[in-house]
Amino acid sequence: MSDLELDTQAKVSNWHKFVRKNLLIHLIPNTVLNTVVPYFAFKTQNAVHLFSGEQNLARFLLPMSLLLPFMITLDILKKIKELQHAEAIHYKLDEKITGYPFILKKAGLNSLCTIAIVFTCMLALHYAFPNNHDFGIAPSAISAGLLAGLYSLTFFYLAIRKFKDDAV
Numbered sequence: 001m002s003d004l005e006l007d008t009q010a011k012v013s014n015w016h017k018f019v020r021k022n023l024l025i026h027l028i029p030n031t032v033l034n035t036v037v038p039y040f041a042f043k044t045q046n047a048v049h050l051f052s053g054e055q056n057l058a059r060f061l062l063p064m065s066l067l068l069p070f071m072i073t074l075d076i077l078k079k080i081k082e083l084q085h086a087e088a089i090h091y092k093l094d095e096k097i098t099g100y101p102f103i104l105k106k107a108g109l110n111s112l113c114t115i116a117i118v119f120t121c122m123l124a125l126h127y128a129f130p131n132n133h134d135f136g137i138a139p140s141a142i143s144a145g146l147l148a149g150l151y152s153l154t155f156f157y158l159a160i161r162k163f164k165d166d167a168v
């Protein structure tokens with residue numbers, strides 16, 4: 001094997017390590033924390049409502065829907081930018097991150113689209129269920145955790161799909 005082929009294999013291997021490591025770094029803590037925190041907050045009350053009450057489901061889902069997509073996209077794109085400039089990963093040559101305006105624009109767009117979709121879905125649920133419907137403590141906490149896990153997977157994939165080489 002030539003040095004060029006070995007270098008390419010090393011970069012592909014680095015890409016795979018990057019994907020596995022960072023996916024787990026985002027998936028596990030986000031899922032666990034966004035299940036445990038709402039569970040203990042909801043446990044202090046009798047019922048969990050969508051928008052009403054001191055500890056409502058919207059209080060956890062809306063900030064999470066704004067911040068998680070933004071932070072995941074920002075973190076992953078910054079790491080890809082660093083690896084690209086160090087030429088440590090194999091990527092499509094025409095898809096190199098050049099600056100932070102692109103990263104912030106992509107993260108902001110992901111975040112705003114997500115919160116708009118989640119808010120619309122929550123409004124639909126609000127009008128579909130009777131007034132003061134109790135969503136339950138455990139189902140609400142588990143739903144928040146699963147949504148955080150879904151965000152971790154989705155926005156990790158959305159951040160890397162443009163830069164992932166077809167051969168990888």
